[in-house]
Amino acid sequence: MLRIAVPNKGSLAEPAAAMLHEAGYRQRKDRKELVLIDVENQVEFFYLRPRDIAVYVGLGRLDLGITGRDLLLDSGAEAEEIMKLGFAASTLRYATTPGTVSDVREFDGLTVATSFAGVVSAHLAEHGVEASVVHLDGAVETAIQLGVAEVIADVVETGTTLRNAGLSIIGEPILESESVVIRRRGDTEQEAKVRQFLRRLQGVLVARRYVMMDYDIRTELVEKAVALTPGLESPTVSPLHDQGWAAVRSMVPVQDAQRVMDELYELGARAILTTGIHAARL
Numbered sequence: 001m002l003r004i005a006v007p008n009k010g011s012l013a014e015p016a017a018a019m020l021h022e023a024g025y026r027q028r029k030d031r032k033e034l035v036l037i038d039v040e041n042q043v044e045f046f047y048l049r050p051r052d053i054a055v056y057v058g059l060g061r062l063d064l065g066i067t068g069r070d071l072l073l074d075s076g077a078e079a080e081e082i083m084k085l086g087f088a089a090s091t092l093r094y095a096t097t098p099g100t101v102s103d104v105r106e107f108d109g110l111t112v113a114t115s116f117a118g119v120v121s122a123h124l125a126e127h128g129v130e131a132s133v134v135h136l137d138g139a140v141e142t143a144i145q146l147g148v149a150e151v152i153a154d155v156v157e158t159g160t161t162l163r164n165a166g167l168s169i170i171g172e173p174i175l176e177s178e179s180v181v182i183r184r185r186g187d188t189e190q191e192a193k194v195r196q197f198l199r200r201l202q203g204v205l206v207a208r209r210y211v212m213m214d215y216d217i218r219t220e221l222v223e224k225a226v227a228l229t230p231g232l233e234s235p236t237v238s239p240l241h242d243q244g245w246a247a248v249r250s251m252v253p254v255q256d257a258q259r260v261m262d263e264l265y266e267l268g269a270r271a272i273l274t275t276g277i278h279a280a281r282l
């Protein structure tokens with residue numbers, strides 16, 4: 001049985017459970033459930049604090065985990081990222097009161113408040129900066145107003161929280177994060193089951209990112225049409241009963257679908273249909 005850690009709270013919890021559900025796994029119905037066994041799929045899910053997931057996986061107590069890249073790196077655990085999942089995308093950035101410091105090299109002697117003390121201490125050391133790091137659990141933006149630090153390093157997505165706190169970003173991102181699947185470094189146990197789990201998640205990503213597009217086109221225009229809809233491998237082209245016409249079927253990225261339909265129509269394609277993909281194995 002594969003043992004997998006799933007975030008129980010925060011920005012990762014709901015999208016992780018939704019993705020697992022779409023991949024055909026049972027998920028807990030009650031937020032108080034700590035463990036769920038999906039007998040049919042031979043997987044045991046452990047609902048854990050996002051920060052703790054890399055620790056369990058790094059120690060080899062669990063086979064896989066879903067967490068954030070920033071949390072994985074900050075933990076220093078012996079685990080590595082094996083697949084990107086795309087949700088909870090954010091950057092870790094320094095910020096301060098406008099008009100004070102403007103570059104990480106000016107941080108000498110200052111205090112930086114953050115929930116990511118491991119990553120931030122390493123980043124400061126990399127830049128040869130001698131600054132103190134104060135670890136806070138959350139709402140880090142307030143630390144400046146309350147005089148705990150001159151600079152913060154925190155998760156930024158839209159930037160709204162920083163703006164509301166009257167802070168502005170300093171320099172380049174410390175790191176770019178998103179949700180990832182992690183595994184203990186060098187772990188080769190249950191390889192077939194791990195591969196199957198990843199294929200299922202990959203299938204969800206494909207089903208969300210692509211639509212299936214069908215259209216009819218005159219045979220002499222097929223080459224031009226398939227250039228607009230190259231698909232992932234190669235489009236299916238079948239003859240129509242009507243001489244001189246072909247039916248084409250191809251996968252198209254969701255965000256391009258309407259533009260591609262317009263371009264196909266202009267080219268002379270008709271009966272252009274898109275349908276959602278429910279599940280996929282590529």
Ligand SMILES: Nc1ncnc2c1ncn2[C@@H]1O[C@H](COP(=O)(O)OP(=O)(O)OP(=O)(O)O)[C@@H](O)[C@H]1O
Pocket residue numbers: 009010011012050051067068069070071088089090138155156157177178
């Ligand atoms: N506003 C946000 N937008 C996108 N990703 C975020 C946001 N806040 C946190 N994250 C990401 O979510 C992951 C989980 O963070 P974590 O669960 O510690 O905090 P949280 O989601 O802010 O929850 P809470 O602070 O309520 O405990 C991290 O990888 C982090 O980068």
Ligand SMILES: O=P(O)(O)OC[C@H]1O[C@H](OP(=O)(O)OP(=O)(O)O)[C@H](O)[C@@H]1O
Pocket residue numbers: 137138139140141154155156157158159160161162
């Ligand atoms: O750039 P934004 O879109 O505003 O998002 C970033 C904010 O979201 C998270 O806060 P959260 O609500 O999790 O509170 P926390 O600081 O207590 O973790 C994060 O810590 C930032 O404060």
Ligand SMILES: [Mg+2]
Pocket residue numbers: 138
């Ligand atoms: Mg938070």
